Amino acid sequence: MGRSYEIHPRPADLGAGWNLKLLENGQEAGGGVFPVEEENASAGIAWWNGLTEEKRRHWLMMAASAIPAAAxxxxxxxxxxxxxxxEAESWVGVKS
Incomplete structure (x- = not known):
């Protein structure tokens, strides 16, 4: 079987983001938590102001929202x- 992985979403009340399970021969051999980092509003505003209109449209579409904070x-x-x-691809040996 070898090495594989699973990436699952984390609940919003736990910080959102992702849980990674690293598997070896079908058994969990490690993993990690990849939360969405909290940040102050000024960092989000600076990010938004630095985007091109095309990038703004893209992230608003990804958020399914018209709100910059959701983007x-x-x-x-x-x-x-x-x-x-x-991290998962490094575990299984995939080259980027």
Whole structure:
């Protein structure tokens, strides 16, 4: 069977983000938690102001919202997922 992984969403009341399970021959051999990091409003505003209109549209679409704070959350959720995926792919030996 070898090495594999599972990435599952974390409940919002636990900080949202992702749970990573690293599996070896079907048995859990490790993992991690990749939460959406809390930040102050000024960081989100700076992020939004630095985006192009195209990027703003993209993140609003990903958030299914017209609210910039929701777009920022969608971005942070995607970043947390990418961190979990990077660790998972390293575990199974996938080269980026």
């Amino acid at each position: 920022r959350h969608a971005y942070l959720l995607a970043e947390a997922y990418n961190e979990a995926l990077d």
